[in-house]
Amino acid sequence: MRKPRSEMIAETRAKLLAAGRKAFGNVGYAEASMDDFTAEAGLTRGALYHHFGDKKGLFAAVVSEIDAEMTQRLCEISAKAQTRWEGFVEENVGYVRMALEPEIQRIMFRDGPAVLGDPSQWPNANGCIAAVARSLDSLKEDGAIVAIDSEACARFVNAASSGAAQWIANSDNPEATSVRAVKSFRTFLAGLRADRG
Amino acid sequence: MRKPRSEMIAETRAKLLAAGRKAFGNVGYAEASMDDFTAEAGLTRGALYHHFGDKKGLFAAVVSEIDAEMTQRLCEISAKAQTRWEGFVEENVGYVRMALEPEIQRIMFRDGPAVLGDPSQWPNANGCIAAVARSLDSLKEDGAIVAIDSEACARFVNAASSGAAQWIANSDNPEATSVRAVKSFRTFLAGLRADRG
DNA sequence: CCACATACATACGCAGCGTATGTTGACGAG
DNA sequence: CTCGTCAACATACGCTGCGTATGTATGTGG
Numbered sequence: 001m002r003k004p005r006s007e008m009i010a011e012t013r014a015k016l017l018a019a020g021r022k023a024f025g026n027v028g029y030a031e032a033s034m035d036d037f038t039a040e041a042g043l044t045r046g047a048l049y050h051h052f053g054d055k056k057g058l059f060a061a062v063v064s065e066i067d068a069e070m071t072q073r074l075c076e077i078s079a080k081a082q083t084r085w086e087g088f089v090e091e092n093v094g095y096v097r098m099a100l101e102p103e104i105q106r107i108m109f110r111d112g113p114a115v116l117g118d119p120s121q122w123p124n125a126n127g128c129i130a131a132v133a134r135s136l137d138s139l140k141e142d143g144a145i146v147a148i149d150s151e152a153c154a155r156f157v158n159a160a161s162s163g164a165a166q167w168i169a170n171s172d173n174p175e176a177t178s179v180r181a182v183k184s185f186r187t188f189l190a191g192l193r194a195d196r197g
Numbered sequence: 198m199r200k201p202r203s204e205m206i207a208e209t210r211a212k213l214l215a216a217g218r219k220a221f222g223n224v225g226y227a228e229a230s231m232d233d234f235t236a237e238a239g240l241t242r243g244a245l246y247h248h249f250g251d252k253k254g255l256f257a258a259v260v261s262e263i264d265a266e267m268t269q270r271l272c273e274i275s276a277k278a279q280t281r282w283e284g285f286v287e288e289n290v291g292y293v294r295m296a297l298e299p300e301i302q303r304i305m306f307r308d309g310p311a312v313l314g315d316p317s318q319w320p321n322a323n324g325c326i327a328a329v330a331r332s333l334d335s336l337k338e339d340g341a342i343v344a345i346d347s348e349a350c351a352r353f354v355n356a357a358s359s360g361a362a363q364w365i366a367n368s369d370n371p372e373a374t375s376v377r378a379v380k381s382f383r384t385f386l387a388g389l390r391a392d393r394g
Numbered sequence: 395c396c397a398c399a400t401a402c403a404t405a406c407g408c409a410g411c412g413t414a415t416g417t418t419g420a421c422g423a424g
Numbered sequence: 425c426t427c428g429t430c431a432a433c434a435t436a437c438g439c440t441g442c443g444t445a446t447g448t449a450t451g452t453g454g
Binding site: 008009012043044045046047049050051 | 431
Protein backbone atom coordinates (compact mmCIF):
# COMPACT_ATOMS: atom_id res chain seq x y z
CA MET A 1 0.00 0.00 0.00
CA ARG A 2 2.98 2.30 0.53
CA LYS A 3 3.60 4.44 -2.47
CA PRO A 4 7.19 4.83 -3.60
CA ARG A 5 8.70 8.23 -3.20
CA SER A 6 9.16 8.89 -6.90
CA GLU A 7 5.48 8.36 -7.41
CA MET A 8 4.61 10.94 -4.78
CA ILE A 9 6.88 13.45 -6.45
CA ALA A 10 5.38 12.86 -9.84
CA GLU A 11 2.02 13.31 -8.25
CA THR A 12 2.76 16.74 -6.83
CA ARG A 13 4.27 17.74 -10.13
CA ALA A 14 1.11 16.69 -11.87
CA LYS A 15 -1.00 18.51 -9.30
CA LEU A 16 0.90 21.73 -9.89
CA LEU A 17 0.66 21.29 -13.63
CA ALA A 18 -3.08 20.71 -13.47
CA ALA A 19 -3.67 23.60 -11.08
CA GLY A 20 -1.63 25.95 -13.21
CA ARG A 21 -3.31 24.82 -16.36
CA LYS A 22 -6.70 25.41 -14.85
CA ALA A 23 -5.81 28.87 -13.58
CA PHE A 24 -4.05 29.95 -16.78
CA GLY A 25 -6.96 28.70 -18.84
CA ASN A 26 -9.59 30.39 -16.72
CA VAL A 27 -8.19 33.78 -15.79
CA GLY A 28 -5.10 34.08 -17.97
CA TYR A 29 -1.42 34.12 -17.18
CA ALA A 30 -1.14 37.60 -15.70
CA GLU A 31 -4.17 37.25 -13.43
CA ALA A 32 -3.28 33.81 -12.18
CA SER A 33 -1.85 34.11 -8.68
CA MET A 34 0.71 31.48 -7.82
CA ASP A 35 -0.27 31.62 -4.16
CA ASP A 36 -3.89 31.00 -5.07
CA PHE A 37 -3.66 28.07 -7.41
CA THR A 38 -0.88 26.29 -5.57
CA ALA A 39 -2.97 26.54 -2.39
CA GLU A 40 -5.88 25.17 -4.33
CA ALA A 41 -3.74 22.15 -5.09
CA GLY A 42 -2.88 21.80 -1.40
CA LEU A 43 0.66 23.05 -1.93
CA THR A 44 2.68 26.26 -1.78
CA ARG A 45 4.78 28.30 -4.15
CA GLY A 46 7.82 26.57 -2.73
CA ALA A 47 6.92 23.39 -4.55
CA LEU A 48 6.33 25.28 -7.73
CA TYR A 49 9.70 27.00 -7.68
CA HIS A 50 11.36 23.72 -6.89
CA HIS A 51 9.87 21.86 -9.83
CA PHE A 52 9.49 24.54 -12.48
CA GLY A 53 11.91 27.32 -11.58
CA ASP A 54 9.42 30.12 -11.90
CA LYS A 55 5.97 31.06 -13.10
CA LYS A 56 7.04 31.13 -16.72
CA GLY A 57 8.56 27.68 -16.32
CA LEU A 58 5.27 26.21 -15.19
CA PHE A 59 3.50 27.98 -18.00
CA ALA A 60 5.90 26.53 -20.53
CA ALA A 61 5.25 23.06 -19.14
CA VAL A 62 1.51 23.59 -19.48
CA VAL A 63 1.95 24.77 -23.04
CA SER A 64 4.04 21.75 -23.80
CA GLU A 65 1.40 19.42 -22.41
CA ILE A 66 -1.41 21.01 -24.36
CA ASP A 67 0.61 21.01 -27.54
CA ALA A 68 1.22 17.30 -27.21
CA GLU A 69 -2.48 16.68 -26.81
CA MET A 70 -3.29 18.80 -29.82
CA THR A 71 -0.74 17.06 -32.00
CA GLN A 72 -2.11 13.72 -30.94
CA ARG A 73 -5.63 14.71 -31.83
CA LEU A 74 -4.55 16.05 -35.20
CA CYS A 75 -2.79 12.82 -36.02
CA GLU A 76 -5.91 10.85 -35.24
CA ILE A 77 -7.96 13.08 -37.48
CA SER A 78 -5.68 12.88 -40.48
CA ALA A 79 -5.29 9.14 -40.07
CA LYS A 80 -8.97 8.68 -40.69
CA ALA A 81 -9.04 10.47 -44.01
CA GLN A 82 -9.40 8.67 -47.33
CA THR A 83 -7.04 10.77 -49.39
CA ARG A 84 -4.05 12.81 -48.41
CA TRP A 85 -5.64 16.01 -49.54
CA GLU A 86 -8.71 15.27 -47.52
CA GLY A 87 -6.56 14.45 -44.54
CA PHE A 88 -4.75 17.72 -44.91
CA VAL A 89 -7.96 19.70 -45.05
CA GLU A 90 -9.55 17.89 -42.12
CA GLU A 91 -6.40 18.33 -40.12
CA ASN A 92 -6.62 22.06 -40.56
CA VAL A 93 -10.31 22.22 -39.95
CA GLY A 94 -9.63 20.22 -36.81
CA TYR A 95 -7.04 22.77 -35.84
CA VAL A 96 -9.59 25.53 -36.21
CA ARG A 97 -12.08 23.63 -34.13
CA MET A 98 -9.58 22.96 -31.38
CA ALA A 99 -8.56 26.58 -31.29
CA LEU A 100 -12.15 27.27 -30.39
CA GLU A 101 -11.81 25.70 -27.00
CA PRO A 102 -11.35 28.48 -24.47
CA GLU A 103 -8.41 26.88 -22.74
CA ILE A 104 -6.48 26.38 -25.97
CA GLN A 105 -7.50 29.78 -27.20
CA ARG A 106 -6.27 31.52 -24.12
CA ILE A 107 -3.12 29.57 -23.35
CA MET A 108 -1.84 28.72 -26.80
CA PHE A 109 -2.94 31.71 -28.85
CA ARG A 110 -3.26 34.64 -26.52
CA ASP A 111 -0.97 34.39 -23.54
CA GLY A 112 1.47 31.92 -25.03
CA PRO A 113 3.04 34.20 -27.61
CA ALA A 114 3.08 37.13 -25.18
CA VAL A 115 4.81 35.19 -22.43
CA LEU A 116 7.05 32.79 -24.35
CA GLY A 117 7.52 34.65 -27.61
CA ASP A 118 6.97 33.35 -31.09
CA PRO A 119 5.37 29.89 -31.03
CA SER A 120 7.65 28.53 -33.71
CA GLN A 121 10.55 28.98 -31.31
CA TRP A 122 9.00 27.02 -28.47
CA PRO A 123 11.21 24.09 -27.53
CA ASN A 124 8.76 21.33 -26.74
CA ALA A 125 5.93 22.56 -28.82
CA ASN A 126 4.85 22.92 -32.36
CA GLY A 127 4.01 19.53 -33.25
CA CYS A 128 1.20 21.19 -35.09
CA ILE A 129 3.25 23.20 -37.54
CA ALA A 130 5.48 20.22 -38.12
CA ALA A 131 2.49 18.00 -38.79
CA VAL A 132 1.10 20.39 -41.38
CA ALA A 133 4.49 20.72 -43.03
CA ARG A 134 4.73 16.95 -43.30
CA SER A 135 1.32 16.74 -44.89
CA LEU A 136 2.30 19.38 -47.39
CA ASP A 137 5.45 17.51 -48.29
CA SER A 138 3.47 14.39 -49.03
CA LEU A 139 1.03 16.33 -51.13
CA LYS A 140 3.82 17.90 -53.08
CA GLU A 141 5.27 14.50 -53.85
CA ASP A 142 1.90 13.45 -55.16
CA GLY A 143 1.77 16.57 -57.26
CA ALA A 144 -1.50 17.43 -55.62
CA ILE A 145 -0.55 20.99 -54.77
CA VAL A 146 1.23 23.87 -56.38
CA ALA A 147 4.95 24.31 -56.03
CA ILE A 148 5.49 26.09 -52.76
CA ASP A 149 7.90 26.07 -49.86
CA SER A 150 6.41 23.55 -47.43
CA GLU A 151 7.56 25.14 -44.23
CA ALA A 152 6.48 28.59 -45.33
CA CYS A 153 3.14 27.32 -46.44
CA ALA A 154 2.62 25.41 -43.23
CA ARG A 155 3.14 28.58 -41.28
CA PHE A 156 0.70 30.52 -43.40
CA VAL A 157 -1.91 27.82 -43.11
CA ASN A 158 -1.45 27.51 -39.37
CA ALA A 159 -1.69 31.23 -38.95
CA ALA A 160 -4.83 31.35 -41.04
CA SER A 161 -6.31 28.56 -38.95
CA SER A 162 -5.74 30.32 -35.71
CA GLY A 163 -7.02 33.52 -37.24
CA ALA A 164 -10.19 31.70 -38.15
CA ALA A 165 -10.47 30.35 -34.66
CA GLN A 166 -9.99 33.78 -33.12
CA TRP A 167 -12.68 35.13 -35.33
CA ILE A 168 -15.14 32.46 -34.40
CA ALA A 169 -14.39 32.50 -30.72
CA ASN A 170 -14.88 36.23 -30.39
CA SER A 171 -17.91 36.61 -32.60
CA ASP A 172 -21.38 37.30 -31.29
CA ASN A 173 -22.64 34.03 -32.66
CA PRO A 174 -19.84 31.46 -32.62
CA GLU A 175 -21.97 28.70 -34.05
CA ALA A 176 -23.02 30.64 -37.12
CA THR A 177 -19.59 32.15 -37.61
CA SER A 178 -18.08 28.71 -37.32
CA VAL A 179 -19.88 27.27 -40.34
CA ARG A 180 -19.16 30.43 -42.30
CA ALA A 181 -15.49 30.34 -41.37
CA VAL A 182 -14.99 26.64 -42.03
CA LYS A 183 -16.69 26.87 -45.41
CA SER A 184 -14.52 29.79 -46.45
CA PHE A 185 -11.47 28.10 -45.04
CA ARG A 186 -11.99 25.08 -47.27
CA THR A 187 -12.24 27.36 -50.28
CA PHE A 188 -9.14 29.15 -49.11
CA LEU A 189 -7.17 25.92 -48.85
CA ALA A 190 -8.44 24.76 -52.23
CA GLY A 191 -6.34 27.57 -53.71
CA LEU A 192 -3.31 25.41 -53.02
CA ARG A 193 -4.50 22.52 -55.17
CA ALA A 194 -2.74 21.97 -58.44
CA ASP A 195 -5.89 20.91 -60.24
CA ARG A 196 -8.24 23.27 -58.40
CA GLY A 197 -10.61 20.50 -57.40
CA MET B 198 4.76 83.70 -26.19
CA ARG B 199 2.45 82.23 -23.55
CA LYS B 200 1.07 78.93 -24.65
CA PRO B 201 -2.61 78.33 -24.24
CA ARG B 202 -3.57 75.84 -21.61
CA SER B 203 -5.14 73.39 -23.98
CA GLU B 204 -1.90 73.19 -25.87
CA MET B 205 0.02 72.34 -22.74
CA ILE B 206 -2.41 69.58 -21.95
CA ALA B 207 -2.18 68.09 -25.38
CA GLU B 208 1.55 68.23 -25.02
CA THR B 209 1.68 66.21 -21.80
CA ARG B 210 -0.76 63.74 -23.31
CA ALA B 211 1.52 63.38 -26.28
CA LYS B 212 4.53 63.01 -24.01
CA LEU B 213 2.87 60.21 -22.09
CA LEU B 214 1.80 58.51 -25.29
CA ALA B 215 5.29 58.70 -26.71
CA ALA B 216 6.93 57.53 -23.50
CA GLY B 217 4.52 54.62 -23.17
CA ARG B 218 4.96 53.66 -26.80
CA LYS B 219 8.71 53.64 -26.42
CA ALA B 220 8.62 51.54 -23.26
CA PHE B 221 6.02 49.10 -24.55
CA GLY B 222 7.92 48.72 -27.79
CA ASN B 223 11.26 48.17 -26.11
CA VAL B 224 10.60 46.02 -23.07
CA GLY B 225 7.00 44.90 -23.56
CA TYR B 226 3.81 45.68 -21.70
CA ALA B 227 4.40 43.62 -18.57
CA GLU B 228 7.95 44.83 -18.04
CA ALA B 229 7.20 48.47 -18.64
CA SER B 230 7.09 50.28 -15.31
CA MET B 231 4.71 53.21 -15.24
CA ASP B 232 6.87 54.97 -12.69
CA ASP B 233 9.87 54.62 -14.93
CA PHE B 234 8.60 55.81 -18.25
CA THR B 235 6.45 58.60 -16.87
CA ALA B 236 9.47 59.89 -15.00
CA GLU B 237 11.43 59.69 -18.20
CA ALA B 238 8.86 62.00 -19.72
CA GLY B 239 9.27 64.36 -16.79
CA LEU B 240 5.89 63.42 -15.33
CA THR B 241 4.39 61.04 -12.81
CA ARG B 242 1.82 58.27 -12.79
CA GLY B 243 -0.72 60.82 -11.62
CA ALA B 244 -0.82 62.39 -15.07
CA LEU B 245 -1.14 59.00 -16.69
CA TYR B 246 -4.10 57.95 -14.60
CA HIS B 247 -5.73 61.29 -15.24
CA HIS B 248 -5.48 61.07 -19.01
CA PHE B 249 -5.73 57.37 -19.70
CA GLY B 250 -7.45 55.80 -16.71
CA ASP B 251 -4.95 53.03 -16.26
CA LYS B 252 -2.02 51.23 -17.80
CA LYS B 253 -4.23 49.33 -20.19
CA GLY B 254 -5.87 52.57 -21.26
CA LEU B 255 -2.56 54.06 -22.29
CA PHE B 256 -1.65 50.86 -24.08
CA ALA B 257 -4.90 50.96 -26.02
CA ALA B 258 -4.17 54.53 -27.06
CA VAL B 259 -0.72 53.50 -28.25
CA VAL B 260 -2.21 50.61 -30.21
CA SER B 261 -4.72 52.95 -31.76
CA GLU B 262 -2.02 55.35 -32.83
CA ILE B 263 0.13 52.67 -34.39
CA ASP B 264 -2.82 51.12 -36.18
CA ALA B 265 -3.66 54.46 -37.75
CA GLU B 266 -0.10 54.80 -39.02
CA MET B 267 -0.13 51.28 -40.41
CA THR B 268 -3.41 51.79 -42.20
CA GLN B 269 -2.12 55.01 -43.67
CA ARG B 270 1.01 53.32 -44.97
CA LEU B 271 -0.98 50.48 -46.46
CA CYS B 272 -3.24 52.90 -48.30
CA GLU B 273 -0.24 54.64 -49.80
CA ILE B 274 1.16 51.34 -50.98
CA SER B 275 -1.99 50.10 -52.65
CA ALA B 276 -2.60 53.48 -54.25
CA LYS B 277 0.64 53.14 -56.16
CA ALA B 278 -0.23 49.83 -57.77
CA GLN B 279 -1.13 49.48 -61.43
CA THR B 280 -3.83 46.84 -61.08
CA ARG B 281 -6.12 45.98 -58.25
CA TRP B 282 -4.65 42.56 -57.89
CA GLU B 283 -1.18 43.94 -57.73
CA GLY B 284 -2.33 46.48 -55.18
CA PHE B 285 -3.80 43.72 -53.10
CA VAL B 286 -0.63 41.69 -53.17
CA GLU B 287 1.63 44.63 -52.44
CA GLU B 288 -0.64 45.67 -49.63
CA ASN B 289 -0.19 42.32 -48.00
CA VAL B 290 3.49 42.16 -48.63
CA GLY B 291 3.67 45.61 -47.09
CA TYR B 292 1.82 44.27 -44.12
CA VAL B 293 4.37 41.52 -43.71
CA ARG B 294 7.20 44.00 -43.96
CA MET B 295 5.66 46.29 -41.38
CA ALA B 296 5.11 43.46 -39.00
CA LEU B 297 8.85 43.00 -39.12
CA GLU B 298 9.48 46.22 -37.27
CA PRO B 299 10.15 45.34 -33.64
CA GLU B 300 7.79 47.94 -32.23
CA ILE B 301 4.87 46.77 -34.34
CA GLN B 302 5.77 43.16 -33.77
CA ARG B 303 5.79 43.53 -30.04
CA ILE B 304 2.90 45.91 -29.48
CA MET B 305 0.48 44.86 -32.18
CA PHE B 306 1.12 41.15 -32.50
CA ARG B 307 2.49 39.95 -29.21
CA ASP B 308 1.30 42.04 -26.30
CA GLY B 309 -1.73 43.54 -27.99
CA PRO B 310 -3.82 40.38 -28.22
CA ALA B 311 -2.79 39.28 -24.73
CA VAL B 312 -3.69 42.59 -23.10
CA LEU B 313 -6.65 43.77 -25.15
CA GLY B 314 -8.01 40.50 -26.49
CA ASP B 315 -8.80 39.63 -30.09
CA PRO B 316 -7.57 42.35 -32.45
CA SER B 317 -10.73 42.26 -34.50
CA GLN B 318 -12.62 43.49 -31.46
CA TRP B 319 -10.42 46.50 -30.84
CA PRO B 320 -12.48 49.68 -30.99
CA ASN B 321 -10.18 52.16 -32.71
CA ALA B 322 -8.06 49.68 -34.50
CA ASN B 323 -8.17 47.26 -37.28
CA GLY B 324 -8.04 49.51 -40.21
CA CYS B 325 -5.81 46.84 -41.66
CA ILE B 326 -8.34 44.06 -41.80
CA ALA B 327 -10.94 46.43 -43.14
CA ALA B 328 -8.55 47.59 -45.85
CA VAL B 329 -7.86 44.06 -46.99
CA ALA B 330 -11.56 43.22 -46.96
CA ARG B 331 -12.25 46.22 -49.17
CA SER B 332 -9.58 45.18 -51.62
CA LEU B 333 -11.06 41.73 -51.78
CA ASP B 334 -14.53 43.11 -52.47
CA SER B 335 -13.22 45.11 -55.37
CA LEU B 336 -11.41 42.10 -56.74
CA LYS B 337 -14.52 40.02 -56.50
CA GLU B 338 -16.48 42.57 -58.45
CA ASP B 339 -13.84 42.40 -61.14
CA GLY B 340 -14.13 38.65 -61.12
CA ALA B 341 -10.41 38.48 -60.43
CA ILE B 342 -10.65 36.08 -57.54
CA VAL B 343 -12.56 32.96 -56.62
CA ALA B 344 -15.91 33.15 -54.90
CA ILE B 345 -15.16 33.52 -51.23
CA ASP B 346 -16.48 35.36 -48.22
CA SER B 347 -14.53 38.63 -48.21
CA GLU B 348 -14.42 39.17 -44.50
CA ALA B 349 -13.43 35.60 -43.81
CA CYS B 350 -10.77 35.70 -46.47
CA ALA B 351 -9.43 39.01 -45.18
CA ARG B 352 -8.95 37.48 -41.77
CA PHE B 353 -7.16 34.46 -43.17
CA VAL B 354 -4.89 36.61 -45.26
CA ASN B 355 -4.13 38.96 -42.40
CA ALA B 356 -3.37 36.07 -40.12
CA ALA B 357 -1.11 34.50 -42.72
CA SER B 358 0.70 37.82 -43.12
CA SER B 359 1.40 38.22 -39.48
CA GLY B 360 2.40 34.57 -39.32
CA ALA B 361 4.91 35.25 -42.05
CA ALA B 362 6.19 38.28 -40.20
CA GLN B 363 6.59 36.33 -36.97
CA TRP B 364 8.51 33.70 -38.81
CA ILE B 365 10.86 36.20 -40.38
CA ALA B 366 11.36 38.27 -37.28
CA ASN B 367 12.30 35.28 -35.15
CA SER B 368 14.47 33.44 -37.63
CA ASP B 369 18.21 33.24 -37.38
CA ASN B 370 18.64 35.08 -40.62
CA PRO B 371 15.75 37.53 -41.07
CA GLU B 372 17.01 38.82 -44.39
CA ALA B 373 17.16 35.43 -46.02
CA THR B 374 13.95 34.24 -44.47
CA SER B 375 12.26 37.40 -45.63
CA VAL B 376 12.85 36.76 -49.32
CA ARG B 377 11.85 33.15 -48.88
CA ALA B 378 8.68 34.10 -47.01
CA VAL B 379 7.62 36.87 -49.37
CA LYS B 380 8.14 34.66 -52.39
CA SER B 381 6.06 31.87 -50.91
CA PHE B 382 3.50 34.36 -49.73
CA ARG B 383 2.93 35.59 -53.27
CA THR B 384 2.42 32.04 -54.43
CA PHE B 385 0.08 31.49 -51.53
CA LEU B 386 -2.01 34.52 -52.45
CA ALA B 387 -2.05 33.52 -56.09
CA GLY B 388 -4.22 30.62 -55.04
CA LEU B 389 -7.05 33.08 -54.68
CA ARG B 390 -6.92 34.20 -58.31
CA ALA B 391 -9.71 33.05 -60.55
CA ASP B 392 -7.45 32.64 -63.56
CA ARG B 393 -4.39 31.41 -61.66
CA GLY B 394 -2.10 34.04 -63.18
C1' DC C 395 -11.56 88.86 -7.47
C1' DC C 396 -13.24 84.82 -5.90
C1' DA C 397 -15.02 80.21 -6.16
C1' DC C 398 -14.55 76.21 -8.59
C1' DA C 399 -12.88 72.86 -11.75
C1' DT C 400 -9.11 70.89 -14.06
C1' DA C 401 -4.44 69.01 -14.31
C1' DC C 402 -1.40 67.24 -12.32
C1' DA C 403 1.91 65.46 -7.99
C1' DT C 404 2.34 63.02 -3.58
C1' DA C 405 1.37 59.41 -0.25
C1' DC C 406 -0.32 55.10 1.08
C1' DG C 407 -1.89 50.31 1.03
C1' DC C 408 -1.84 45.98 -0.86
C1' DA C 409 -0.96 42.11 -3.89
C1' DG C 410 2.31 39.25 -6.04
C1' DC C 411 6.86 37.56 -7.34
C1' DG C 412 11.41 35.82 -6.21
C1' DT C 413 14.73 34.32 -2.89
C1' DA C 414 16.77 33.04 1.27
C1' DT C 415 16.09 30.14 4.96
C1' DG C 416 14.05 26.53 7.62
C1' DT C 417 12.07 21.63 8.25
C1' DT C 418 10.95 16.94 7.44
C1' DG C 419 11.15 12.53 5.72
C1' DA C 420 13.46 9.05 2.65
C1' DC C 421 17.41 6.52 1.28
C1' DG C 422 22.70 4.77 1.62
C1' DA C 423 26.89 3.92 4.34
C1' DG C 424 28.98 1.77 8.08
C1' DC D 425 20.11 -0.03 13.40
C1' DT D 426 21.36 4.81 13.29
C1' DC D 427 23.23 8.51 11.53
C1' DG D 428 24.30 11.79 8.19
C1' DT D 429 22.85 13.74 3.94
C1' DC D 430 20.18 15.34 0.39
C1' DA D 431 15.93 16.01 -2.01
C1' DA D 432 11.30 17.86 -1.53
C1' DC D 433 8.92 20.74 0.00
C1' DA D 434 7.06 24.90 3.48
C1' DT D 435 7.84 29.42 5.66
C1' DA D 436 9.43 34.15 5.98
C1' DC D 437 11.02 38.33 4.12
C1' DG D 438 11.86 42.18 1.01
C1' DC D 439 11.04 44.55 -3.01
C1' DT D 440 8.63 46.13 -6.97
C1' DG D 441 4.67 47.92 -9.03
C1' DC D 442 -0.16 48.95 -9.51
C1' DG D 443 -4.27 51.51 -8.09
C1' DT D 444 -6.43 54.95 -5.28
C1' DA D 445 -7.09 58.52 -2.12
C1' DT D 446 -5.60 62.87 -1.15
C1' DG D 447 -3.15 67.21 -1.70
C1' DT D 448 -1.98 71.41 -4.50
C1' DA D 449 -1.65 74.86 -7.89
C1' DT D 450 -3.04 77.10 -11.98
C1' DG D 451 -6.25 78.63 -15.21
C1' DT D 452 -11.10 80.08 -16.00
C1' DG D 453 -16.01 81.77 -15.62
C1' DG D 454 -19.10 84.67 -13.08
